[in-house]
Amino acid sequence: MESKVMIEDSQQQNIPKEQSIGPWKMVWIKFKKKKIALVGVFILVILVLSSVFAPFLTPYGQEEMNFTNINAAPSREHLLGTDNLGRDYLTRLLYGGRISLMVGVISAFISVTLGSTIGGIAGFFGGRIDNVLMRFAEIVMSFPFLPLAITISAVVGADVEPETKMYIVMMIIGGLSWPGLSRIVRGQILSLKEQEFVLAAKALGIPNYKIILKHLIPNTIGYIIVSAALGMAGAIMSESALSFLGLGVVPPTPTWGNMVQNARNLHVLRTRPWLWIPPGIAILAAVMSINLIGDGLRDAIDPKSNN
């Protein structure tokens, strides 16, 4: 008996402590290997930090006008020059990032919430519920995005405050982009619900909504995260497009989209490139970095890409 205890003791000393690697840690380890995705993270972090800390980075206010100094070229006081109302353009770019990124995050959140709930319910209950929800998703999907978004924006957002308009834009983008994800989630759940752990959960008396939320959705979380990342990039693009057309967030609230709007004027396009190149680059950087992160996450989460 004593010798057995001794053996156990010595074993415990010799064997190095095994670290438990959870699924998230595994994803992180694989994600770290993708250098290009890390570049994406780096760019995005810079963009987010610079817009969050905008008040500390520039001495000007976002709507502070100076009529004695309009349309100035980049200089030491105004690193990106000023616009036609004499507002510091760098300041507007930083504050614009707040709106653009926020629209991206919130729209993606709305779209992911709607998409995974609707897909989850359709997949889990099946039958008639599935039929109704999926036909509804197809109806939403069958309208071309931009014309519909423009119409809704024009009808709903005609006479509202710029602030409210921003939220309307988020809801339009989020509310129109969920069907793709909902179909993916539904398909996943259709196959997952046949697995025995769902029956086991039912046998433990766990209510349906908890089975969907706690047991099924987390199993599709990989798809949902990737879709959220790509959806966020898409939402930033959509917001820019709508704002560019004057139907998104309207001035004086700056966003990258309505700042690029300056390029619509041929004179500005030719002679004042500092008014449209920086917001354009900002949009490009944001969308590209988010897409890189999304791709990296997809590879890291997919267990089959094990190299």
Next chain:
Amino acid sequence: MSDKVLEVKNLKTYFYTDKGVVKAVDGVDFSIEYGKTLGIVGESGCGKSITSMSVLRLIPTPPGKIEDGEVLFEGRDLLKVSDKEIRSIRGNDISMIFQEPMTSLNPVFTIGDQIMEALMLHQKLTDEEARKKAIEMIKLVNIPRAEKIVDEYPHQLSGGMRQRVMIAMSLACMPKLLIADEPTTALDVTIQAQVLEIMNDLKEKLNTAIMLITHDLGVIAEMADHVIVMYCGKVVEEAPVQELFDNPKHPYTMGLLNSKPSIIENKERLESIEGSVPNPKFLPKGCYFNPRCKFAIEKCRQEQPTLEEITPGHKVSCFVACKEVE
């Protein structure tokens, strides 16, 4: 009467498919007493699992439907209670262990989370209490390093450990009845023995009744107090375990017992029951077993036998066997 935890009367579960009605369970009666083990044996597809799932109303509807019968759990008919009530019974008063330990645990949650879930739901324990209880349960089913295992994921455990986790999960709320649907089929023999031992242990400690479904007669001999033999959705024989092994009456039971390997006799080939299980959509006329039965008489081809008590506690559904006794 009051010592019966579960009483199933005339249970009928049918599946409505495009090609016809499948009578998976067709008029099954049995009962289980507190702290006893009821074994249910039969070939694949004879309705064992469907019977157990019907008890907890886990039959997928459609296509399945419980057509008739009563499932009395402590006097309450589970087929008539509301969805909410049945959910509060599942996992709390009656819980279930499944055949496949590999897929019965959710791959994205830690072992502890999964055991805690039922505890927090039914016993209203707090996070901390539930975690303590989970560790206690893991220890109870003889898994070493319980404090570490709670935070591990199912893929980090072996099949036997997972099955024991399943048992820990289903016993966490101290159910009055444990339904074990082929709990050892997917495990190797040494682990089987351990798992059975744990179940027997817990039965004694917690006075849990067990409904054990298996096609392994060895497991039945080891575990059960009372056995029912099913064939094509019907109970063909019911007896205390000793009686059944010593004195089988139904030709099907005899066939089953004959086809098990023995160390004492040195047989070249194992005996088998001639023929195969009939297609449940086209069951033969008369006794369902008659085409495969060596003793079949004319009456067997015309009429369906009913379950008759031939000696106290021993019931059989066979004309020939009943006549013999008379």
